[in-house]
Amino acid sequence: MxxxxxxxxxxxxxxxxxxxxxxxxxxxxxxxxxxxxxxxxxxxxxxxxxxxxxxxxxxxxxxxxxxxxxxxxxxxxxxxxxxxxxxxxxxxxxxxxxxxxxxxxxxxxxxxxxxxxxxxxxxxxxxxxxxxxxxxxxxxxxxxxxxxxxxxxxxxxxxxxxxxxxxxxxxxxxxxxxxxxxxxxxxxxxxxxxxxxxxxxxxxxxxxxxxIDHAPDVIYEIEPGTWRVLGANSAADKVHRMLMADRSVESPLQKADAVLGPGPHSIASHFGAPITDFVPPEMREETIAHLQRVMERGSDQTYDLPLGPFFFDVNSAIISYGNERFIQMILRDVTQRREMMDSLVKAERLAAAGTFAAGVAHEVNNPLASISSLVQSLLPGESDSARRTTLHTILSQITRISGTLKDLVNFARPSTVERKPIDLNNLITETLRLISYNKRFNGLQIEPALAPDLKPVFADNNEIQQVLLNLLLNAADATQQAGGRIRITTENLRPVDGDRSGRVMLRVTDNGIGIPKQYLERVFDPFFTTKPAGSGVGLGLSLCQRIILGNRGTIRIDSEVGKGTSVTITLPVHEGAAQAQTTTAS
The missing domain is CATH 1.10.490.20 (Phycocyanins)
Structure with missing residues (x-):
């Protein structure tokens, strides 16, 4: 042509x-x-x-x-x-x-x-x-x-x-x-x-x-009446894989995954299954009730829905196209928001506990010092060995009480925070070098998994190292059995609404004895401990929480008896690093 x-x-x-x-x-x-x-x-x-x-x-x-x-x-x-x-x-x-x-x-x-x-x-x-x-x-x-x-x-x-x-x-x-x-x-x-x-x-x-597929929120397409899942986006697939890998979350799809072979498999392999198969058994009735309200009203909302280690706000509505229709269920991850709200509540409780602890320490320390002085004055003139032994026992117990009071004062004393940009990976490496000389870590396998592109955090270097040492020591105490393993992970988190700079995640995981479920809500309470008597007064995790909250971070503990414990901390990214990354992306 x-x-x-x-x-x-x-x-x-x-x-x-x-x-x-x-x-x-x-x-x-x-x-x-x-x-x-x-x-x-x-x-x-x-x-x-x-x-x-x-x-x-x-x-x-x-x-x-x-x-x-x-x-x-x-x-x-x-x-x-x-x-x-x-x-x-x-x-x-x-x-x-x-x-x-x-x-x-x-x-x-x-x-x-x-x-x-x-x-x-x-x-x-x-x-x-x-x-x-x-x-x-x-x-x-x-x-x-x-x-x-x-x-x-x-x-x-x-x-x-x-x-x-x-x-x-x-x-x-x-x-x-x-x-x-x-x-x-x-x-x-x-x-x-x-x-x-x-x-x-x-x-x-x-x-x-x-x-829809690239939306950050989890989105499901559900058939009305049968509640069968017809489709889902990439965010739903990501959450599905994490939940299937979490053995603490029970669902029929885990058995289906086992039939398909080593997994977890993509969510597409389960299209056609009812949405109730995607949630734990105890949540099925509420899920169906939510969908029935959608059919009656056209839409419905559920807030702070717990699903494994996550919390979601659920918004569902009927979508019509031609002569057909389906239910669109959107789950927005509000885990970080909930953690921040919980942190604020706990911060108020810690402030009240700190004020009480300072008062107790002041009132008890003065008479205790007088008792200690009197006992020490009696010792030189005491010739009876049995009575001398008793006096020494009294002095040792006074010393123990003084140590507890010192912990109380440290817990209650408002520290001067000097926040600055910190290379968290370097801080972890330095801390691991320090604990390598501690006999409590003998025979334990330490596994650092540090993100190479980790952004610098804005926090107090000494305080974050104190928290890390405390968590590592707790993990060592819980994993004294053969094959004990402690894993330290860092990762950049996606910014959430209202958080322009983003956050960095630090996680310390062990395969130790774990914490019973009924105790998880109390682990940050002052003076609460699951250790044997004489092994601690229960202020370590409370102090860790106070430090993390003081550095504008969040802290969460997940644990299962016989499988281990995971402590997850998030800290704010240094704004200078976040702005530099935004400029580079532009």
């Missing part, structure tokens, strides 16, 4: 001047000509059966097409003007967008390319332009019926000139060529129109599908 402007995009007028198209030259896209040619062959076969040999690529047919092209060229200006007037009268508005005496540029260009295709059926330039118009030009804003009307008007104008110029069998042949050529054009445009609409529909569907 010839696609240059000198062939297929020009013709000679009656005065012998060469006409050229005035719009921009469109180069066919890769594969576009092949697609047009393939569809044109289908139309040619169909129209050939209707019009016979006159509509074919036989020499006689091509000769008549050439004569029709000559006729159009001889009456070019009249055909364009009459075509423009016909369109204006049909649609009831003036189409004149040019100076009087000039031809409509759009119609002239279209007619030049139409004539070129009449002369050479392999010149597909006219269809390249029409296809592009359907995709992004005027035809994308016009209906097929409007475009058909425009071409019917062109057909009638050309046929009037045929009737005025030729007679007899020649007129009949010319008429058949004009009608077949215009019908071919109309059928091709109908295909272009459908193709462009289907392409736009696919693009729109892909846009919304990707928007």
């Amino acid at each position: 010839n696609t240059s402007q000198d062939c297929g995009c020009c013709h000679q007028s009656e005065a012998g001047q060469t006409r050229h198209t005035t719009d921009a030259v469109l180069e066919p896209a890769p594969g576009e000509l092949e697609a047009i040619q393939l569809h044109l062959q289908t139309i040619e076969k169909m129209l050939g059966g209707l019009f016979g040999p006159i509509y074919s690529r036989e020499p006689e047919s091509l000769r008549i097409r050439g004569h029709v092209a000559d006729l159009i060229e001889r009456h070019f200006e009249g055909i364009v003007n009459q075509w423009e007037n016909a369109i204006g009268s049909i649609f009831g508005f003036p189409t004149l967008k040019h100076e009087p005496g000039e031809l409509d540029e759009t119609l002239s260009n279209a007619l030049i390319r139409f004539v070129a295709h009449l002369r050479d059926p392999d010149d597909l330039r006219t269809y390249v332009y029409l296809r592009r118009h359907c995709q992004q030009g005027m035809l994308s804003r016009a209906t097929p019926s409007q475009f058909n009307t425009i071409h019917i008007a062109l057909k009638q104008v050309i046929l009037r000139h045929v009737r005025a110029s030729v007679r007899g069998r020649k007129e009949e042949a010319f008429r058949d060529v004009v009608v077949a050529s215009i019908d071919e054009r109309r059928l091709m445009v109908s295909w272009f129109y459908i193709e462009s609409r289907e392409s736009a529909l696919r693009a729109s569907e892909e846009k919304y599908r990707n928007s």
